[in-house]
Amino acid sequence: MTSLLLLAMVCAQETPPPPEASRRFFKNEAVDFFGDRAKRLAAAKAKESAETIWAEPVQREDGSFSIHVPPKQVVEFLNSPTEENAKAYLAWKRERLQKLQKAMETLKKVAAEETPKKQGPRSEADRAGKDESDAKETKPRTPPPPEAVTVVYFKKSG
Numbered sequence: 001m002t003s004l005l006l007l008a009m010v011c012a013q014e015t016p017p018p019p020e021a022s023r024r025f026f027k028n029e030a031v032d033f034f035g036d037r038a039k040r041l042a043a044a045k046a047k048e049s050a051e052t053i054w055a056e057p058v059q060r061e062d063g064s065f066s067i068h069v070p071p072k073q074v075v076e077f078l079n080s081p082t083e084e085n086a087k088a089y090l091a092w093k094r095e096r097l098q099k100l101q102k103a104m105e106t107l108k109k110v111a112a113e114e115t116p117k118k119q120g121p122r123s124e125a126d127r128a129g130k131d132e133s134d135a136k137e138t139k140p141r142t143p144p145p146p147e148a149v150t151v152v153y154f155k156k157s158g
Contacts, residue, residue: 054078 054075058068069075073092077085 052079 052069052075055067055069057065059065070078071092073085073089077089
């Protein structure tokens with residue numbers, strides 16, 4: 001009976017963990033409680049990208065600093081101003097401006113569709129049978145004059 005009990009105990013035991021795993025409680029290399037690892041990785045990445053003389057420090061709204069590196073085409077052209085790099089830079093700039101222009105046209109179109117047409121009371125020009133643009137040309141709008149301000153200062157003597 002005792003031998004059966006000893007045999008059951010030996011079989012029930014698990015294999016011992018390897019010595020490396022017995023030292024660590026968590027599976028990962030280190031526990032990152034305060035996000036320090038992410039900050040270190042971001043700093044290392046910024047340092048790698050900052051190895052060009054064209055990188056500039058930029059202060060963000062929250063007061064922290066980051067490093068701004070110009071686009072690849074700009075850096076290549078500035079580092080080696082050849083005709084090929086100049087053509088690549090100009091092609092990149094044209095593409096960028098075309099995309100911006102297309103975006104602005106789309107915004108204008110959407111804004112025009114969303115702006116409600118004014119259907120207010122008729123102006124004096126409409127009543128007189130004139131075009132509003134003619135009325136605006138004859139009567140230029142002047143800003144109201146600034147209000148006068150008086151400052152009183154009492155000097156205490158003594």
